[in-house]
Amino acid sequence: MTIDYSERIPNNVDLAGNKTLQRALEHWQPRFLDWWRAMGPEGSTAFDVYLRTAVSAESDGWAHFDYVRMPEYRWGIFLSPPEPGRLISFGAHKGEPAWQEVPGEYRSTLRRIIVTQGDTEPASVEQQRLLGLTCPSLYDLRNLFQVNVEEGRHLWAMVYLLHAYFGRDGREEAEALLERRSGDADNPRILGAFNERTPDWLAFFLFAFFTDRDGKFQLAALTESGFDPLSRTCRFMLAEEAHHMFVGESGVGRIIQRTCQAMKEHRVEEPAKVRALGVIDLPTLQRYLNFHFSVTLDLYGAEISSNAANFHTQGLKGRFEETKIDDDHVLAGAQYPILDLAGDALVIKSASAVQALNERLRDDYIKECAAGVARWNRIIQKAGIGFELALPHKAFHRRIGTFADAHVSPEGRVVPESEWTHHSREWLPSQADRDFVATLMGRVTEPGKYANWISPPARGIDNKPTDFEYVRFA
């Protein structure tokens, strides 16, 4: 179904056919725009940005590129096309037709799931609102803005579900999504990682790689949902989410490439000397990586979770690639190995698989992260530099779950608090690290020019050259 852009709210859900819903969303729309102007990318309202806009939810309509003045970006409501006869594929309702309406008994649970997901979307826009002031190139500035407008659209996607299926409660939740603020002491965003600062572009790229990937895994699990509108909404969001992970993975990759190039050129390895070349030394990158990975792991929640078990049993949230898993999809009597703390040792113990679904999703996520890190390492290896990035241990620097009170080194050694205090500066970015990275953050806006600390991309967006004018300033 083609998206009707003549509507105030572009959509492929026949909004015009439901006047009540349309009016409710048209009432929410100016509130959203107010939020965007206040909390969206700083100083960007006069820029023409070469953005991708969906013109239909079919594959040929996902990627329509043109210059867009950002507040005029057409945020809308797009669901993936329905799969006729779709059945619920897991849990107690396995085999029943997917729900087109919210089942009464799961109403509050589903609403909580949608609100929690929806809250992350504006949060990340808020976290990134100042990055445009220190962009390393027009290409990167454009990518940042693309991520931002799509996070905004993902908020719309969740707000649509709240308005369309949850009545008054849903409308109130939709308002609250615009009222919480990332990092606000009184009214913070729901999840911890979304209240952390994203002060520089290294943090941004790692956030996009690690934390947006959590988004991907959550959306993938919700795509399996028995609640069909949620499934279709998330399916389309996933397609957009991929761009965010691309920005993260390629951004870090380009930083690594530039660092390796400078190290080779000047034959230096010592971090201080590498920094003197105006590039980010690899140990600093490792510390940033440790931070972003560990705070993102917390987003999956506690290792043993009856909530997670209920979500699955009730058919609300599946496992990652649920339909591709070869088992009963009910997890009757199934076990899953989870990591546990026994004194000062980390041990594997067997747990009820349905109780351990958070841990399973976290493990699936870690696997994908590890593959990405391996690709970064190939860049280092190709340059002939003897350094290897690594994911820290799953139990490192955790604030939620079994390890919240433990001190675990990146290698997975339980250490006394004194040792943690002594070494944490080597394991996590220190203020001095952040200060150094901050010194590199200048603003580069000449087409084709890239900041010294990052390599140009291998190819441009939409097959445009890397010196294309991706952003035009008024």
Next chain:
Amino acid sequence: MNAAELVRQHLIDPEICIRCNTCEETCPVHAIQHDARNYVVRFDTCENCRACIPPCPTGAIENYRRVARSNPYAIEDQFSWDELPAEAEPSPGETAELPADVVRITEIATAGQGGAALPPWSAAHPYEGLHTIARPAIATVTGNYRLTEDRASSDVHHIVLDFGRTAFPVLEGQSLGVIAPGLDAAGKAHHVRLYSIASPRNGERPGYNNLALTVKRVAADRAGRPVHGVCSNYLCDLKRGDQVKVVGPYGTSFLMPNHPGSSLMMICTGTGSAPMRAMTERRRRRAALGEGGRLMLFFGARAPAELPYFGPLMKLPKDFIDINLAFSRASDRPKRYVQDLIRDRGEDVANMLRDPESYIYVCGLKGMETGVNEAFAAVCGAHGMTWDAVLDGLKREARFHVETY
């Protein structure tokens, strides 16, 4: 003869791909799949509908390689890649395609190894198609002499071409094309004829911008009927100072490994010796570097007098190259073919097949392929291996290269 049709195979660049699964999700015919490492496209399922192209966030999806329809990259190959295999792209500004003649001849020549293949991992990067039919390079003949003895029935010439100030960079194992002047009976320009280059990369004479060809004067067709080979006669009759239109260079796969310790097994007949001479000479010039690796040559001809480069070959030290000559028409000996020698040397051949650092090159008449394959099969059988499995491994590691005509 395998006149394989060349097609574009859709592939995903593993260096740019971020494994986001969007393409797999989008593909309406489920041609895309993944393992823990790569996303790959199943050649026989993909319908080139392009549904996966716009949603890809990276552009990794939009990659193609020209392959023989009968021999595309299998998904197992694709799963193992860290980067896409190189394609011989013409340099910017050149006509986009290799001349049809060159594509056709190359297809025939490489059919014995199942079509286009990768070069050894340590091969130098080849230039291909720098000079086109529309804009050929002009080379000057600086030498032309007969290699075979006067009494020999074949007339094989060693021809040296000098390129002056024109770039014509080549690697051992590459070919070039010659356009004979004049028109054919139908009033059209003559077809391009391909010749293997017989000299190493740094020139027939080291440091000079020249190269050598080994050209046999064609006086009869394959059935033995008298025929006047237009291009070979043109070349064999060239005089010093004559100018020749040359296109190329061509060839991105039949190239020698460059890493120390790599060994070469070379099997050739007649003018198929040209690339072997180039590779041997490359190794000879670098012998003082002590890079190791062995050279083993199986060389077949009708008789010693017919063997191109017989004299210089015999002067090479035994510890530099292990030479095995087979003569099928020597008056004082029973008929011998290269495949007989491969069987005779079974133990050493088997050792080289097992040695991951050894690379095998076969060049000569089409007719030799079957015999050589059978000989390898026999050697493998006698040494606890199966040739099919060995050959698969050799091809996978780009250690088996065939050019037959």
